[in-house]
Amino acid sequence: DAGITQSPRYKITETGRQVTLMCHQTWSHSYMFWYRQDLGHGLRLIYYSAAADITDKGEVPDGYVVSRSKTENFPLTLESATRSQTSVYFCASTDLRGRADTQYFGPGTRLTVL
């Protein structure tokens, strides 16, 4: 049971370059999320997707683009990376079971923008 996988786990890039972070889940969960984690800010929502071809902005969407052509994949693209986007990025998904939506997280991608 692979769950959620993210790739790459570590990435170093330069300012202005395009970077794509991949997220793949094997549970067929409908909702998927991208968060970034920075010291002092906790986890902040970047974008989310309710289903294939349905995406929407979260709290900090500027500078990011997402797509979801298949239920299991939810890539996050930084179109022109900036130093302020240096962070750890987590993908998550939820199955919408129960009274509240427990989210399950991937292992994260540590991105450094030089």
Added chain:
Amino acid sequence: EDQVTQSPEALRLQEGESSSLNCSYTVSGLRGLFWYRQDPGKGPEFLFTLYSAGEEKEKERLKATLTKKESFLHITAPKPEDSATYLCAVQGLGAGRRALTFGSGTRLQVQP
């Protein structure tokens, strides 16, 4: 807007020394309050979901409780392997996008 505040930011305990972590929250109707554990270099790992005031859940040395404004994560006789960052999150009834609002976490270190 949903808000979550965790305290203390960091906590150092001796092995066997019990303590509690605090999570204060404001939300317009609580759908659920979540506790996660996060080890360095890894993603958050789900521990508990609490739904209503008065509810309690236990797992090994951890016990989570919930009031209308706070949740506590009680750690009884901790061991070094309990060292991690503990994250609290809430989901409000108005969370149409199904997202969680997280606190900044409490870094727990348990010394042998």
